[in-house]
């Protein structure tokens with residue numbers, strides 16, 4: 303599974319388990335914060351050592367394996383990078399998001415696994431709908447996320463996200479949004 | 482194809498710096514460009530480092546013509562039309578990979594990655610064997626002209642195109658700053674690919690000379706302190722140069738010698754030493770004596786470069802990166818952007834990592850500079866397409882008096898080829914569109930600036 307420590311043993315958490323619901327709640331809450339453009343609150347859900355990556359997908363013959371580039375990403379972020387992006391969106395000059403996009407992050411097909419450390423590894427499908435202005439057709443981004451959530455006294459925190467996008471050529475004008 | 486009289490009028494206006502908005506949206510203009518610009522110019526396809534091993538290939542386009550750029554078993558780079566010689570099936574439908582052969586899915590003709598046709602099912606029964614149908618005559622076609630410079634692989638669909646080096650002309654001098662920082666040259670990573678609803682020329686024009694947009698379009702970048710100094714406002718001190726087929730922008734560097742100045746943009750000493758050994762005396766003088774560093778640039782028609790140096794950690798030093806990008810036309814109002822990260826092969830690993838981060842933060846699909854640029858360009862394309870707006874003439878006359886005289890003289894002591902001006906001005910956008918005019922008129926020669 304992508305985004306998981308090599309050789310790590312993961313135990314599937316069934317949908318009846320409270321951890322499953324905690325993970326789903328986390329993803330729903332996160333989606334709402336992003337759609338409401340409450341980025342500071344979103345940043346608060348990320349661990350200090352968060353890593354956030356979205357590799358470039360490519361069309362290869364025969365197999366879906368190896369269909370991401372190892373050396374090129376749309377995002378490969380640490381906290382500094384994410385923080386700067388949020389600061390930028392908060393300025394008066396982030397034209398591409400002014401007027402703002404109306405977005406919906408749809409999160410489905412959630413599967414939860416427990417690592418020996420207690421972290422939850424969460425796979426989900428993401429469908430982002432993005433509507434901009436009043437004359438352009440809406441844009442979509444679709445992909446699969448593998449997240450790692452850490453338990454902290456304040457609740458779950460995102461330590462790592464890897465988003466594998468389905469398009470090799472993005473049909474959205476830019477990624478001035480978070481996925 | 483639009484009639485030549487109308488094209489003549491457009492070209493006449495463009496030459497005066499009055500840009501008819503229609504050139505950014507009209508399907509007839511686009512058709513003429515496909516034929517006369519992209520059918521004649523040298524167009525960038527790939528960098529050799531994308532296909533390092535025998536068998537490696539990438540698939541690229543010149544507008545709608547698809548080509549397989551492959552390294553064959555002998556190590557030679559081939560540019561093969563991605564069209565089966567039998568009934569025209571697309572032979573390779575992946576975008577990259579490694580293959581010694583390409584087998585057509587339709588009837589199974591098989592080609593080696595040299596282009597040679599080596600397998601024809603039922604060759605004897607169906608075609609009468611090699612006597613009646615010599616396989617050697619039906620290999621995948623090569624692009625009419627193929628050549629490379631500093632590992633950049635170009636093709637031209639025009640058998641009569643001038644040699645690539647001649648085409649590049651004086652722009653080679655500037656190309657080296659991006660693509661030859663040591664004898665080993667570049668390694669490129671990517672590309673990121675995405676589609677934008679903008680005409681391909683707008684990005685090309687912006688990169689070749691629009692220093693004037695930086696303080697405003699990119700004000701958010703300055704506000705969040707991504708640069709050590711309030712860099713956007715320094716753009717008016719920069720020099721704009723244009724030589725033969727391309728031009729670009731520069732930043733004025735702080736005082737000091739060659740090494741100090743390169744250190745100020747964040748290059749480590751080992752890289753600076755290699756630059757000193759690799760660049761010519763005049764190239765070194767541009768940095769060390771004149772005190773400028775190249776930033777964005779465009780090579781006609783649709784290849785751009787960017788070199789910039791934001792920070793990648795709080796309060797950290799600047800980290801330079803180089804990016805190569807192609808404005809691949811899809812239609813009059815749509816462009817596919819290919820954006821590569823490029824770094825000198827001999828750069829230290831740590832530098833490569835930081836430089837990559839520096840690129841991702843500022844350019845490409847998620848880049849904080851790029852985001853706002855593209856918003857401008859898609860919006861221009863949309864509103865310029867209006868029935869009435871198409872007839873408007875947009876203003877590209879910065880640096881000219883009302884009568885069309887230069888407001889400022891070109892620099893007399895500029896160490897590089899071509900013409901150079903210090904300060905704001907749309908000299909380069911006009912020079913780039915002058916080339917566009919000449920190609921639309923049917924010329925192949927470079928512009929005399």
Ligand code: FES
Nearest residue numbers: 565567568585588
């Ligand atoms: S079209 Fe390729 S083998 Fe027939």
Ligand SMILES: [Fe+2]
Nearest residue numbers: 694698850854
């Ligand atoms: Fe810009």
